[in-house]
Amino acid sequence: MxxxxxxxxxxxxxxxxxxxxxxxxxxxxxxxxxxxxxxxxxxxxxxxxxxxxxxxxxxxxxxxxxxxxxxxxxxxxxxxxxxxxxxxxxxxxxxxxxxxxxxxxxxxxxxxxxxxxxxxxxxxxxxxxxxxxxxxxPTSLPIEGSEHLLSSDDFLELDQLPSSIVFIGGGYISFEFAHLAKRAGADVHILQRGEHALKGFDTELVQKLIDYSESIGVHVHLHTEAAEIRPEGKGYQVYTKTKDSFYGDIVVHGSGRxxxxxxxxxxxxxxxxxxxxxxxxxxxxxxxxxxxxxxxxxxxxxxxxxxxxxxxxxxxxxxxxxxENNSSPVHYGPIASAAFTVPGLTAVGLTGDGASSRGMSVVTEDVSSWFTYKHKNEKTAFVKLIIDKEKDTVVGAHALNSDAASFINYMTLVIQHEIPASSLSGTMFAYPTNASDLQYFV
The missing domain is CATH 3.50.50.60 (FAD/NAD(P)-binding domain)
Structure with a gap:
């Protein structure tokens, strides 16, 4: 026993x-x-x-x-x-x-x-x-021919990269792998059945990531629901409910778990x-x-x-x-999340969508012209903060840029410990870094 x-x-x-x-x-x-x-x-x-x-x-x-x-x-x-x-x-x-x-x-x-x-x-x-x-x-999908789907586990063990890939689902797995596969030389399509991809992230920054993804050759198809996967030649044809079709040497499941x-x-x-x-x-x-x-x-x-x-x-x-015989009910603080696309997309706390209905101040900055990103010739770089002006606290933060992961970790600390937003302008961070940019957002 x-x-x-x-x-x-x-x-x-x-x-x-x-x-x-x-x-x-x-x-x-x-x-x-x-x-x-x-x-x-x-x-x-x-x-x-x-x-x-x-x-x-x-x-x-x-x-x-x-x-x-x-x-x-x-x-x-x-x-x-x-x-x-x-x-x-x-x-x-x-x-x-x-x-x-x-x-x-x-x-x-x-x-x-x-x-x-x-x-x-x-x-x-x-x-x-x-x-x-x-x-x-991976969630079981009601798609005829779903037995032909590869999982993320399978993708991570590919000995050879296929020349074309179809990802079903618009979550972080599909976007991360699609960015990697495209830069490694594959033709890539992402099929997302609904209106919104990357749920849980700020919709404005998600759209900017989609725009950037398209610019590097990752094809993102919203309102496109896969209905059947049919073997064709050495690969597969994916047919949608709108009768469109997309060919891939492999088809990868990226539609939730x-x-x-x-x-x-x-x-x-x-x-x-x-x-x-x-x-x-x-x-x-x-x-x-x-x-x-x-x-x-x-x-x-x-x-x-x-x-x-x-x-x-x-x-x-x-x-x-x-x-200790149930001494501690679970309490969740702010939880940071990241999609490791390139550039990265990160989030913690309230989104811009949730902030507007609660009277919060939303600050969105295109920071591509700021030195932090301009010296890297980074054309797509955004930061968004949601601030409770009455309490002088940051309640949400979002980023789409090459430093998004480290930026969101700073902001998670700020939100978790309720550091006054106004105090950020008086904090001496090393310059030039993405942390030293914080003072200009509040």
Missing amino acids: YDAIVIGSGSAGMTAAGNLNGAGWKTAIVDERPYGGTCALRGCDPKKVLIHASDVLEQAQRLKGLGLEGSLSIRWEDLMNFKRTFVEGVPESIEQSLKDSGIDTLHGRARFIDRETLEVDGRPIKSEKFVLATGAS TPNVQTLDLENADAAYDKKRGVTVNEYLQNTTNENIYAAGDCADTSGSPLTPLAGFEAGYVSTNLL
Whole structure:
């Protein structure tokens, strides 16, 4: 009998298992895939390695004829080999670290037999408590021929870059990979069924990113819903509900993810869940119908976004509430998010759309002529702040530029700690940097 079994070895699972084991609980962790989770093996980290090459190429091209000569190009095979150096050996290293700390590591699919028993590859295992941290997988799409879709996992393992790619869905996965693939030489189309792409980001800056994407040859099609994927030649023809069609050597799923809960047989544990939203939890991240089950990260039905830092954050609350008998209801501060396109698109707090109805001050600046961006010959660079003038606080920030990620982290600190907006003008940041620009926005 274990004190706790954690299902899933990503950011949430590793955090929970480490905390509980450190407090003296007899703990096991189980995963049916290699240890490490999506971010380390199939998501954030390997993706960022690939996208950095796209970023460097873009920077060099902007300065061609302005002091730089010659040409650079992405050699896909070499880039993928470099990416693999960040992934190879990670599962083994993580598992050994868990074992060294005294956590039992189990492999195989986990499913509930009853309220206190899991079955892992046919073997029943009992525990007092369970932490579900199973993450999410690509959403099942009602498209004829959907079996031909490649996942983001598949894209990240392509040995050769196809000459043409169709991405279905207008989320950050499609845009990030489309920017990379286009700069690596592929013909790229993004099909978004609705009016808005990149939901959750500021719509004005999203449109500017779409405009820029089109300018570099990424074809973005809004109001374009895929209906059928049909093999044709060596590739596939994607037919839409409006009878248009787009050819791709491969077709990639970029249309959202669904919590990994359906294979857990949660009904056997009397645990409430929603197939689309995940494990139903209360403010302590405890299941609402089985008090022995907690959930964190992408598989939990919470108000938090499906982001890696948030998964670890929620797992910290789960650990505390297990150890201290529900002492800490979860509280979310501002949550920064980023689409690592080139230029990058970032957001934290209120969007411009939400601000206008609440009487907030919205400041939008085209900063391409500012030294920070002009010296890089950056033609597309925007910053938007939403300020509560009465309280003298920043309540939202958005950026579309090469420094968007670092800028949004500064603004997350400002919002989280309610630093008065007016005080930014008196702060001595290093110059010239994007931080030293802050004083001019307030």
